[in-house]
Amino acid sequence: xxxxxxxxxxxxxxxxxxxxxRMSGEDSIKIxxxxxxxxxxxxxxxxxxxxxxxxxxxxxxDEVLITVFKAPKTFTTEDxxxxxxxxxxxxxxxxxxxxxxxxxxxxxPGEFTERAFLNGRIDxxxxxxxxxxxxxxxxxxxxxxxxxxxxxxxxxxxNLRTDLLNIIAHIEVNIDYPEYDDVVQLxxxxxxxxxxxxxxxxxxxxxKASYGKVIKDGVKTxxxxxxxxxxxxxxxxxxxxxxxxxxxxxGTTRDIVEGNINIGGIILNLIDTAGIRESEDLIEKIGxxxxxxxxxxxxxxxxxxxxxxxxxxxxxxxLELTKYKKxxxxxxxxxxxxxxxxxxxxxxxxxxxxxTGINELEGMIKKMFxxxxxxxxxxxxxxxxxxxxxxxxxxxxxxxxVIAIKDALPIDMVEIDLKAAWSALxxxxxxxxxxxxxxxxxxxxxxxx
Ligand code: GDP
Numbered sequence: 001x002x003x004x005x006x007x008x009x010x011x012x013x014x015x016x017x018x019x020x021x022r023m024s025g026e027d028s029i030k031i032x033x034x035x036x037x038x039x040x041x042x043x044x045x046x047x048x049x050x051x052x053x054x055x056x057x058x059x060x061x062d063e064v065l066i067t068v069f070k071a072p073k074t075f076t077t078e079d080x081x082x083x084x085x086x087x088x089x090x091x092x093x094x095x096x097x098x099x100x101x102x103x104x105x106x107x108x109p110g111e112f113t114e115r116a117f118l119n120g121r122i123d124x125x126x127x128x129x130x131x132x133x134x135x136x137x138x139x140x141x142x143x144x145x146x147x148x149x150x151x152x153x154x155x156x157x158x159n160l161r162t163d164l165l166n167i168i169a170h171i172e173v174n175i176d177y178p179e180y181d182d183v184v185q186l187x188x189x190x191x192x193x194x195x196x197x198x199x200x201x202x203x204x205x206x207x208k209a210s211y212g213k214v215i216k217d218g219v220k221t222x223x224x225x226x227x228x229x230x231x232x233x234x235x236x237x238x239x240x241x242x243x244x245x246x247x248x249x250x251g252t253t254r255d256i257v258e259g260n261i262n263i264g265g266i267i268l269n270l271i272d273t274a275g276i277r278e279s280e281d282l283i284e285k286i287g288x289x290x291x292x293x294x295x296x297x298x299x300x301x302x303x304x305x306x307x308x309x310x311x312x313x314x315x316x317x318x319l320e321l322t323k324y325k326k327x328x329x330x331x332x333x334x335x336x337x338x339x340x341x342x343x344x345x346x347x348x349x350x351x352x353x354x355x356t357g358i359n360e361l362e363g364m365i366k367k368m369f370x371x372x373x374x375x376x377x378x379x380x381x382x383x384x385x386x387x388x389x390x391x392x393x394x395x396x397x398x399x400x401x402v403i404a405i406k407d408a409l410p411i412d413m414v415e416i417d418l419k420a421a422w423s424a425l426x427x428x429x430x431x432x433x434x435x436x437x438x439x440x441x442x443x444x445x446x447x448x449x
Pocket of ligand 1: 233
């Protein structure tokens with residue numbers, strides 16, 4: 001049972017209109033009351049907001065609004081007090097300092113969410129969803145994260161575990177009270193089909209998980225091609241606003257765009273665009289090794305060619321280097337010459353200048369990464385890398401159990417594999433989680449979350 005009271009600044013550090021200092025624990029209302037000049041917080045109803053001042057040793061520190069949440073219907077299930085103060089770094093820190101002096105302890109990163117988990121308010125997947133919501137970069141990824149917070153992933157895993165538990169229970173019962181004289185027959189006729197069924201459910205989840213990962217993390221994308229072929233113009237067309245500077249003089253493009261483009265829900269994370277879109281020739285300027293590194297790192301290559309220029313040796317080299325990657329060859333400036341100069345597989349003709357072919361290009365990218373329509377209300381897109389790893393572990397153990405059955409190994413050997421799958425699935429929701437796993441997980445949170 002956790003008893004101490006923790007406090008931390010929950011809003012981002014930096015100047016803003018308002019900062020929030022949060023406390024959780026059994027003394028939080030008492031501590032807040034000691035430094036609050038206003039209503040007696042110890043007698044107010046839960047989920048109410050109170051106006052007043054933080055006063056410490058007769059000094060008025062700030063004018064604040066305090067919200068009181070009483071256990072158990074709170075985020076952590078403990079008493080929670082949130083102080084909305086003015087958004088200066090100094091004043092928020094000052095209030096935190098006062099709370100610490102009055103008996104609260106400084107919360108570790110993620111400790112509020114950790115308490116919510118340890119107190120049984122949320123499972124591990126929901127705790128992680130809090131982080132996913134904070135990090136969401138698109139409507140689709142936010143919607144997935146919200147599914148996680150609603151406990152949809154939890155339900156999914158619990159259902160798989162129930163299936164598995166039924167299989168294990170079957171074995172246990174038959175080891176203790178053999179209905180079948182022949183254990184081999186038992187495993188082949190009864191257990192194996194159940195395992196195979198469960199296996200295919202997990203495989204299906206993993207297949208969709210690649211979509212989930214794309215939705216959540218986006219696609220690392222490199223836009224490459226010779227100077228002046230229209231890379232910046234393409235970027236502008238994709239961004240639908242003029243952020244990159246495009247000039248007529250060869251080699252005067254300057255990269256000022258970094259980061260993400262959202263194309264209808266999928267985030268393209270542009271990698272090292274500065275390096276790639278330098279005014280000099282890619283290979284000449286940054287060297288073949290660097291070019292290779294960028295290409296290796298990219299999950300998608302957008303290779304831009306000018307329809308009106310012949311291929312150079314470097315173009316050929318880059319084509320060769322990228323041939324096994326997910327690649328779209330973009331033949332640009334097709335407005336200038338109606339005759340298509342280049343033909344390639346997986347290519348598209350566009351005019352970045354006139355913004356023609358851009359919707360088709362977006363469609364191609366989407367199809368490449370999310371074959372079929374993604375339905376954001378489907379709760380089965382698992383996107384968290386840790387969950388995917390654990391599902392793979394469970395899958396491997398289940399496959400091992402099928403091999404064990406095929407090799408006619410003793411049924412308790414089969415059971416060992418099934419139990420390994422059980423705990424791998426359990427780790428997803430934090431059921432058999434070790435302290436280490438928890439430490440690692442919650443340390444990823446920011447302070448005050
Ligand atoms: P980058 O060096 O590859 O980034 O090329 P830019 O985007 O800076 O484009 C170089 C020049 O080509 C600029 O003058 C653009 O206006 C022009 N350009 C880019 N795309 C097109 C296109 O589709 N059609 C035509 N006619 N000109 C284009």
